Amino acid sequence: MYSGNKGEWSEIYVFLKLLSEGKLYAADENLNKIEDNFYPVLKVIRQDTRGEFEYVRDREIRVVDKINNNVVRESSDYEYAQQSKQLINQIKKHEGTFNVAEVESFLNSIGVTNLKAKSSDKSDIKVVVHDYITGHQPTLGFSIKSKLGSASTLxxxxxxxxxxxxxxxxxxxxxxxxxxxxxxxxxxxxxxxxxxxxxxxxxxxxxxxxxxxxxxxxxxxxxxxxxxxxxxxxxxxxxxxxxxxxxxxxxxxxxxxxxxxxxxxxxxxxxxxxxxxxxxxxxxxxxxGKYDATGGYIIVKEDGEVVCYHIYNRNEFQQYLIxxxxxxxxxxxxxxxxxxxxxxxxxxxxxxxxxxxx
Known part of the structure; x- marks a missing residue:
């Protein structure tokens, strides 16, 4: 059984939502989504108890087991979207530590066995994006904060x-x-x-x-x-x-x-x-002086919207923090x-x- 609090389930929600939408939107200093400022999501990299998995967005979302170098599953972004909608509804309903039976079977089928990805730094999720500014495809680590539960500690x-x-x-x-x-x-x-x-x-x-x-x-x-x-x-x-x-x-x-x-x-x-x-x-x-969360912050808003502060948006991020x-x-x-x-x-x-x- 997968069991966690609102913050831990929010990490899984971000993981599913980014893969379903393929876009990570930037926010202004007041946490409002900037519609024309987003980073295309190419893949998500996740460390799990079973090993390292890559979730590659192509015509379908391809789950790759990096240890065994084989494709575990291919699914449509629609399936990820449905799972993320079910999950956000359950996160809003529950308090404390809880299970979400509706998504357990799907998570298990895509190699997710624990809610919090393994990490030795402050990043909760690693995302490969297309960077319009440099033309590169960097792997960025983001820290995830959720406004769905109690106030997070900085x-x-x-x-x-x-x-x-x-x-x-x-x-x-x-x-x-x-x-x-x-x-x-x-x-x-x-x-x-x-x-x-x-x-x-x-x-x-x-x-x-x-x-x-x-x-x-x-x-x-x-x-x-x-x-x-x-x-x-x-x-x-x-x-x-x-x-x-x-x-x-x-x-x-x-x-x-x-x-x-x-x-x-x-x-x-x-x-x-x-x-x-x-x-x-x-x-x-x-x-x-070296940042662990090399991408910045991803925030889950009360309505389930997901936005980010990238290090390129340093001014907005700093104003948001203070x-x-x-x-x-x-x-x-x-x-x-x-x-x-x-x-x-x-x-x-x-x-x-x-x-x-x-």
């Missing part, structure tokens, strides 16, 4: 994503204990308020994970400081959305950039950060943040970075 929380802040005025042990004992629903926000009420401020000190800190500095040397300042505003209750938080620090200008000519320093840096996270960078692995992401609060006990601690008589507190789609 940057997962972990101890690796903790930022460390020094409390710049002294707090007594009894004050620290009282603040740490605040256990309200919004305890991090309330603890920060108590720190401020005690006449203290927070200054960025460093990060718990040096690899992530260096990854951020590779993107931009000021990025750890900028994200740290945004986290202070977020946990202080001043904003959740990335575009709003970015606007706050544009006005604040904590890095003291020369804004005489209205350069949007912070927006540019945050957009680059979001792009690199989306296409390859992870907190705990040394980042070399307009459709937010900070989120993970478990403070699990990831070890939000509690004041002392080292060498100085007091510190950690705040955690997690980025989620709206």
């Amino acid at each position: 940057l997962n929380a972990g101890k690796t994503t903790n930022f460390i802040f020094k409390i710049d005025s002294s707090l007594s042990d009894s004050q620290i204990s009282a603040i740490n004992n605040i256990d309200s629903r919004s305890k991090i926000k309330d603890r920060l308020k108590a720190i401020y009420d005690a006449g203290c401020n927070l200054s960025y000190y460093g990060m718990e994970n040096s690899v992530f800190e260096l990854n951020l500095q590779l993107i931009d040397s000021k990025l750890p400081d900028i994200l740290g300042r945004m986290l202070v505003h977020y946990y202080g209750g001043e904003g959740i959305l990335l575009n709003k938080l970015t606007a706050i620090i544009e006005r604040e200008n904590p890095c003291d950039f020369n804004t005489e000519y209205s350069h949007l320093f912070y927006k540019y840096k945050i957009q680059n950060f979001l792009t690199d996270i989306a296409l390859g960078m992870t907190p705990s692995t040394v980042w070399n 307009n459709n992401t937010r900070f989120d609060t993970a478990s403070s006990s699990r990831h070890g943040f939000g509690t004041i601690y002392k080292e060498n008589d100085d007091a510190y507190i950690k705040l955690n970075l997690q980025v989620r789609f709206n």
Whole structure:
């Protein structure tokens, strides 16, 4: 039995829909399909438990077992279209983890035995397209995000994503204990308020994970400081959305950039950060600037429409990212943040970075 959540089934839906339509449409910054901007799909390459399969669009869709070098099945694009329609209807109906018996037999007949294709990088699907710009037929890896289920995470929380802040005025042990004992629903926000009420401020000190800190500095040397300042505003209750938080620090200008000519320093840096996270960078692995998702992002919209942001459409993709992401609060006990601690008589507190789609 094939069992998965909305996100996992959405990957299969994209696979079927691209093969049935033979076109991957680009989107503008608001996720609207651009009718006259698409990439012809020539084939899809998929790693499965049985091996590697190629799904070649010709007069029919030909399934090729690459290990044994034989054709497994030939089917019409109409059959793929019918299967994708059945699947999207079932994805919309179900919650949690579920089976879709209507498509199981077909999936098995075309070499699909598991919902999520094997991958060692951030790409969920590999597509060979005809590139009108270069005339080439590149194999592109796309990351798939679905708006059919709960909001996807762009940057997962972990101890690796903790930022460390020094409390710049002294707090007594009894004050620290009282603040740490605040256990309200919004305890991090309330603890920060108590720190401020005690006449203290927070200054960025460093990060718990040096690899992530260096990854951020590779993107931009000021990025750890900028994200740290945004986290202070977020946990202080001043904003959740990335575009709003970015606007706050544009006005604040904590890095003291020369804004005489209205350069949007912070927006540019945050957009680059979001792009690199989306296409390859992870907190705990040394980042070399090389994208894993070499094609970009494919997004399944609420109505089942499938659109993409290709790396050629970088401006639209970056605007989409900053307009459709937010900070989120993970478990403070699990990831070890939000509690004041002392080292060498100085007091510190950690705040955690997690980025989620709206």
